[in-house]
Amino acid sequence: MTEFPEGAPCWADAMFSDLEGAKRFYGDVLGWTFGESASEYGQYTQAYQDGKAVAAVVPPMPGAEGHSAWCLYFASPDAAATAEKVKAAGGEVVMEPMRVGDFGTMALAKEPSGAAFGIWQPGQHKGFEKHGEPGAYAWAEVFTRDADAVDAFLPKVFPYTAQRMENDQVDFKVFSVGGKENPVLGRMTMDDQFPADLPSYINVYFSVDDCDATIKKAVDHGAVLRFGPMDSPFGRFAAISDPQGADFSIIDMTTTTGMMPPMSDA
Structure with missing residues (x-):
């Protein structure tokens, strides 16, 4: 699949205290199916629409229970460089760039008024496998x-x-x-x-x-x-x-x- 251009939204995920409840809700409402939870990545679970990866759900990190929210990731050829741009432009890097196995490198940030977003430097995982279609x-x-x-x-x-x-x-x-x-x-x-x-x-x-x-x-x-x-x-x-x-x-x-x-x- 073609990689997303720099700055394009390329992925979305959300943390849920009740992961099974989230899977039932989005499965019924948006028609998603779910892959196996990856225990080595905190039970990160990809969602699929017609067999194409469209999003992911994951249990909350310790201390973040009860704060479910969708996070949008923007494509970057260099997550570390983008994180530095965030800081220089007056934003905040909440989580410094971190390698996620062979899948890619992620970081979490906030723009100056406080909206949170992710940065994704792709490896094996390029991002959305379909978008702009029902369920994606x-x-x-x-x-x-x-x-x-x-x-x-x-x-x-x-x-x-x-x-x-x-x-x-x-x-x-x-x-x-x-x-x-x-x-x-x-x-x-x-x-x-x-x-x-x-x-x-x-x-x-x-x-x-x-x-x-x-x-x-x-x-x-x-x-x-x-x-x-x-x-x-x-x-x-x-x-x-x-x-x-x-x-x-x-x-x-x-x-x-x-x-x-x-x-x-x-």
């Missing part, structure tokens, strides 16, 4: 109250160019690699409609073939609908908290409404 990763956005800090940080760490959505209702930017025809990440400014105590975070979207039916499945399995469903030019989407509190979004990219908003260089 589709898109991600940084939600923050300090847009200026995020906007300054991201292009210093990854080779991004940016465009701003021309919309008076929201402050939204799109970051691309290799030209504006290859958008890889959004940035949304949180306004007073968001809970005041909600910290910055990266919202991961998984593609589905029916947004409303997936919401029903998720809620029937104990999830909480946080937002939506809502129609947009990008697809019909909704935000959900799974039964263990991990937030994610779903989007049916085949059901679109309205015109694509104009974008300007930023």
